[in-house]
């Protein structure tokens with residue numbers, strides 16, 4: 052078995068472990084819903100008392116919680132939710148899968164004798180690895196484990212598509228890619244995508260949470276009960292913002308590094324090639340997102356939609372523009 | 386919520402509708418609308434949307450052949466799209482209007498903010514609020530006994546000052562306090578960022594007009610002199626003036642391609658292109674240089690890029706008496722990865738009739754099942770040239786420019802290949818053949834006639850196509866871009882915050898120290914920063930007390 056075959060085997064193993072992690076995380080969400088359900092079924096007066104208490108805590112500590120960062124960011128969930136074994140199993144499995152995934156990626160790089168990000172298959176492999184890395188790193192600073200289902204699910208889908216549709220044999224770099232900028236530009240772009248992915252997940256949950264909160268406020272019961280155990284929409288919004296601006300800075304750098312590379316390879320730093328156009332569009336959408344947060348009437352849900360649209364554009368740029376659009380960036384390897 | 390209430394937004398437009406605004410009033414109203422944050426956001430999003438069509442439809446600037454093809458494929462739709470400048474999106478009136486409005490809005494937004502910021506930089510930090518307990522990170526300490534309120538506040542002021550805060554002492558109804566603010570750099574960074582964007586736009590839009598780009602194809606051994614006439618195609622900027630062309634010469638000495646031979650999965654994939662060139666700037670010594678795909682040669686204010694390459698078979702045509710009427714190395718355009726190449730030979734003079742030939746060149750000729758030829762490998766393993774001959778009017782005399790890469794056969798008669806029943810001419814390097822109708826002979830010259838039998842590696846010359854650019858703005862754009870990135874980093878990561886410390890004497894004679902902060906913008910570390918100030922300050926008070934002689938302390 053050569054190194055590339057070993058890499059493929061590792062990748063499939065990593066996918067299997069991600070699948071197990073996904074199940075564990077889903078289990079946790081189900082448990083959350085159940086916990087909320089039984090709490091709601093409890094004595095009415097007790098419930099009112101509890102709500103009153105959390106309300107009071109929210110009123111006095113609202114801004115405090117939002118801007119607080121000790122080593123970890125506190126959760127301001129409406130309903131505290133105790134320890135969850137399945138959550139811990141999910142995280143452990145994700146770490147395990149991450150390590151196998153890392154091995155698969157490194158082996159691919161060693162087999163090809165270069166960085167493992169020079170065609171679609173490799174972009175997907177390294178990109179998902181970075182998404183998981185960003186997730187795990189952020190976990191050490193804030194408890195975002197509730198995103199586990201989303202992250203492992205997305206990584207599984209992307210890896211599945213990569214393995215089935217994008218797979219190509221190890222090949223040497225074509226002359227156009229033989230540049231130090233391949234290492235820098237593509238890596239930073241992929242890292243930025245990792246942050247955008249997390250920001251997208253947080254913005255999505257923020258929207259769900261916002262709807263849930265307004266339903267609760269008008270005394271209707273929400274459908275996604277587990278939301279009661281997650282941070283408030285305001286806190287999710289701040290978390291999403293923090294993650295997304297890091298992505299934005301990386302993307303800004305990607306745009307500039309790409310221009311410098313384009314100048315060396317094609318003789319002009321900007322030529323509105325399709326891939327350049329989409330990189331620009333994504334940058335502009337996220338600049339819009341940042342502005343939206345500073346614009347009256349655009350904070351909250353509207354800005355969250357921009358973050359979601361931005362990430363949709365990132366995925367479009369990767370999955371559709373690379374494969375189906377004509378342009379100078381014809382490096383899908385397909 | 387992450388923005389303080391006194392954060393500077395563009396002033397909200399007045400709610401009162403005045404009956405008659407007059408021209409100045411309208412202009413002012415328009416200006417206020419344009420520099421509104423909401424308008425800026427709208428324009429920004431509009432710009433993103435407006436950029437999309439240019440990726441769906443080929444653009445003249447980046448893909449002129451694609452546009453031609455689009456017109457051929459969609460003869461009804463294309464002219465309509467052309468009307469709305471869909472093939473020139475990024476220079477179209479509507480796209481330009483959006484970004485120009487956006488940038489006017491930006492300037493109108495940033496200038497008042499700069500003024501506001503300049504004043505803030507010179508102003509004192511604001512008064513300490515009456516009650517600190519409502520603010521973020523509120524925490525209290527008890528001062529070491531015997532600490533004087535005045536001294537405690539003064540030491541807090543000095544501590545904050547050395548930590549990069551602007552600090553001032555206030556006294557209000559007997560309560561003494563220090564108010565401090567830091568992170569002005571955040572707004573500075575933001576302003577630098579926005580100004581740098583304006584800088585980029587101006588240098589790109591204006592400075593770009595002074596440059597040019599041109600293309601030139603060179604066969605191995607050929608020399609190019611940097612003058613207007615020597616370019617195959619030339620695109621000057623708006624303000625370009627041909628006296629700025631420095632007449633250096635560039636010779637393509639050798640063009641080398643390396644193909645993958647070990648990895649069977651990628652067999653034949655090119656892994657290196659190198660053009661060895663000799664550059665002689667006017668009045669200077671000749672210098673050997675290289676042009677590679679990611680490595681342009683830079684000389685005399687121009688950058689020379691390697692864009693394409695292929696084979697240029699040398700073809701000689703003689704009349705029936707053996708007199709050479711044509712000889713040239715003709716660049717054949719590659720049609721596939723194995724360099725099946727297509728080229729056109731035009732012989733206007735010297736023969737009984739004008740002669741045109743459409744040739745296919747196969748560096749390693751193979752025969753497909755259908756009997757048609759193809760190339761199975763891009764290097765010269767088994768080269769073959771096939772030619773279809775046409776005679777008649779080449780259309781060169783009409784004065785209309787024609788492409789050297791295509792043959793207009795409307796006024797010509799096909800003599801070989803196709804339905805003529807006459808076999809196409811097939812030549813290996815060094816071979817000759819009779820032309821039909823006794824017109825003469827054609828030879829495919831061997832570029833390395835002395836080579837061993839069966840070694841064709843040097844038998845056909847290669848050509849390289851170069852892009853030659855002059856862009857005086859590049860360095861400026863790069864500088865502004867770096868400035869923008871630095872501004873962005875500071876504006877997003879430097880926290881701007883206020884910190885207050887108040888000394889409140891208690892009825893029991895002790896001194897209570899209160900600390901609190903206020904975020905100005907995104908500031909996740911505010912609380913720990915306030916706690917940190919409180920800790921350091923009490924440590925400072927303790928150590929200064931133990932440093933004072935015991936006798937004084939009593």
Ligand code: HEM
Pocket residue numbers: 338341342344345393394395420421422423425429487488490491492494495574575576578579582872873876877906
């Ligand atoms: C070419 C158009 C523009 C782009 C690409 C752009 C981009 C950005 C970016 C990336 C940021 C966040 C980084 C930072 O704080 O420095 C930002 C912030 C900001 N921009 Fe712009 N901007 C543009 C135009 C404008 C205009 C026209 C206005 C005024 C109406 C404006 C007002 C602001 C303000 C107030 C902030 C601070 C927001 C905050 O603190 O979160 N920008 N802009």
